[in-house]
Amino acid sequence: MGSKNSAGALITIRFQSLPTSSSQPSLQLKRQDVHLEPAPLAIHSDHLIRLLAAGLWCEIEDADPVTGQVLAEDRNAMVRQYMAMHADKTHLQELLREDPRRSARSRVPLHQG
Numbered sequence: 210m211g212s213k214n215s216a217g218a219l220i221t222i223r224f225q226s227l228p229t230s231s232s233q234p235s236l237q238l239k240r241q242d243v244h245l246e247p248a249p250l251a252i253h254s255d256h257l258i259r260l261l262a263a264g265l266w267c268e269i270e271d272a273d274p275v276t277g278q279v280l281a282e283d284r285n286a287m288v289r290q291y292m293a294m295h296a297d298k299t300h301l302q303e304l305l306r307e308d309p310r311r312s313a314r315s316r317v318p319l320h321q322g
Contacts (some may be wrong), residue, residue, distance in 0.1 A: 248276045256285035263288050267295040278303055289313040 227299035229235045247269070266272050281292045281301045287317045292318035293305040 229290070247280075250274060251276050251279050251283075256283075256288060259283055259285065259288050260291055263291045263295070267292070267297075272298075274300075278304075281305055286310050286313055290316050293317045 213286075245265055246260070247262040247266040250258050250265070253259055254264070259280065263283075264275070264310070266276055266280060277292070277296060277298060278301070280288055281296065281304050283289055289305060289308055290313045291311045292301060293308070295303065296305070302317050305317045306314055
């Protein structure tokens with residue numbers, strides 16, 4: 210989900226299996242067949258769902274700035290780290306350069322573009 214032009218990309222959804230199972234069942238869908246909106250996912254209690262929201266949000270050219278702000282200020286460092294690496298919006302990069310965790314700050318690109 211990292212590139213903006215990923216129309217042919219596949220999304221893999223892994224289902225949590227029982228501890229005794231040796232393999233996790235999964236489902237693969239074409240990206241253009243999956244219609245998920247980042248805004249409702251960005252406020253989910255599970256950080257992995259919010260991480261998915263960050264991935265979706267970063268793919269949208271004219272993404273909702275409020276959702277981006279929420280994700281850039283997420284309580285989970287992984288979500289903020291993802292936003293630092295992939296959000297190419299200048300105001301979010303500036304915000305993430307001031308993140309309390311060095312792991313997020315260090316992932317903001319030094320030069321835009």
